[in-house]
Amino acid sequence: MQPALLPGDNIIVNKLAFGGRLFNLTAAAENKPIHIRRMPGFQKIKRNDVLVFNFPYPSRWDSIAFDLMKYYVKRCVALPGDTFSIVNAHYYVKGCSDALGNMESQDNLLTLLNEGTHKEISLKGYPHDSLVDWDIRNFGPLYVPAKGSVVIMNQMNAILYKQLIEYEQNMKITISGDTVFLNNYPIKWYQFRQNYYFMAGDKTRDSRDSRYWGLLPEEFIVGKAALIWKSVRPGTSKCEWRRLLKSIE
Structure with a gap:
């Protein structure tokens, strides 16, 4: 970030x-199935909010799982119901003219890609399938599901939303030709049970974010990153006083 x-x-x-989230902490710590409920909040998530969340792929890339002890912090660049794209390494939401994410970092990534000096950067993007030729330069368009929204279950959508549907239903998706099967x-069509978000790190050239692993379920969101209460210079015990109580924007 x-x-x-x-x-x-x-x-x-x-x-x-x-x-705030309510769930069985003991069950979560023991990696048992849990049901997460959320109390009423006083604001809604907005594009460009910096969020802390449980990383949804702690052990396998093909299966969403809840890990109580693994947290990420990234910026939300697309909300439920948005259609998100990356064009020449820059983030866009259909119908939205706001700057999304760190624009300078996106410019720098595009320069690296154009110059061919990106050997240490992983280019292949989600969903890592030979039928979907997306990478971190050009990605999407991808519809970000909102609770209650419906998508047609063709081969393309089955590839894009397989992990989400399997997580919601605790059943397996398989594809045979143009037919999609849920537990045979x-x-x-499929109607989503919850909201999802597209998360991106500000350090665009080196961020393990939704460009690589996909969409974030709403119930994995812990909260909003608000303040830096302390900052210590790495490898030392020296406090960075200039960052004390700095707002996270």
Whole structure:
């Protein structure tokens, strides 16, 4: 998340802004199935909010799972119901003219890609399927599901939303030709049970974000990154006083 956050930063997370989560901590710690409920919040998630969340792929890239002890912090660049694209390494939402994410970092990534000096950068993007030729230069368009929204279950959508549907249903998706099966039953459409978000790190050339692993379920969101309450220079015990109580924007 550089430059918004730097190594050594300690942050305060507002868990009440979007509503605190209620779930069985013991079951979560033991990696047992849990049901997450959310209390009413006093604000809604907006594009460009910096969020803290449980990383949805802690052990396998093909299966969403909840890990109580694995947290990421990234910037939300697309909301439920948005159609998100990356064009020449820059982020866009259909119908939205706002700058999304760190624009300078996106410019720098495009320069590296154009110059061919990106050997250490992984280019292949989600969903990592030979039928979907997306990468971090050009990605999408991808519809970000909102709770209650419906998508046609063709081969393309089955590839894009396989992990989400399997997570919601605890069943397996398989594809045979143009027919999509959920636990061996053919389905022609699917209605999503929750909201999803597209998350991106500000350090665009080196961020393990939704460009690589896909969409974030709403119930994995812990809260909004609010303040840097302390910052210590890496490898030392020296406090970076200039970052004390700095707002995270």
